[in-house]
Amino acid sequence: MNDGLAGERQADAMQVVMIGLGEEKFALDAGLVREIIDPVPVTKVAGARAFVPSVINVRGNVIPLADLRIRFGMPQLDDTAETRIVVIELDLDGEPVLVGVTADKVYEVTEISQTDVQQTPRVGMHWKPEFIRFIAKWREEFVIVPNMERILN
Template sequence: MTDAAILGRPAAAGPAPHQPIQALMIAIGQEIFAIETAMVREIIDPVPLTRVAGAKAHLPGLINVRGNIIPLADLHERFGMPAGQTTPDTRIVVIEVEIDEDPVTLGIIADKVHEVSEVSRANAQQTPRIGMNWRPEYISFITKWNDEFIIVPNLSAILV
């Protein structure tokens, strides 16, 4: 039983550097990530995963979403976090992202989906170069939302 919610379509051009963006806030581990709503196609309950032999750890397999076979990304591994456990709050966020100038549809495991909110680029900070378990190119920028730091990931870099 999937509860789909269509959230947006791709934008013709990206927002200006200091324009706020509309983003879906999701939890992965203890971190809050912001996914631009223009990338989000729908949010679904977890579905069975078909593991793929030899797949990269952050792309463990494939899922079937209404007859479409799409890869599933687990960002816990990419960000050096312990593997997530499926809970009643777990969702799959189906997104479309450009990789090598081609649109790719895939699912991202979210431990919890929060809300759609505006994210300000005006207070954006670069990713610190030390003390992190991930590569800085995985992050577009870090900013604040509801008095906590959020990460706006560079999904094109993370998923390759």
């Protein structure tokens, strides 16, 4: 027995990669994350939707680079020494799709438990509730577990 398969048996714990976007913290399901890389040169795609403005080369694959900050109506910051690209694999209409997500900072890989989960509050949020799977608590802070399929579709 081993811990890597814990998700199979313990449905209430969830491995996440904690990233920072602007002032907010987001928890990405670690099962989606393929790798985390330093920023690379981007290629703008004219005519693409604002939240997938460009493509990048990740190990010989050309993949879209998504900017969640645009989706959440947050200001875009210039790249800093802490900026990273989190490469995730999503299932879009039954097809696995690799997508890069710009993060202003990557904190750590950690576990949040469903007992920490807060129902999505309807008030006081300046973003669309359907983009959020749920809110969890991490180190006394509220973090957003985003619904990536919804955000990118």
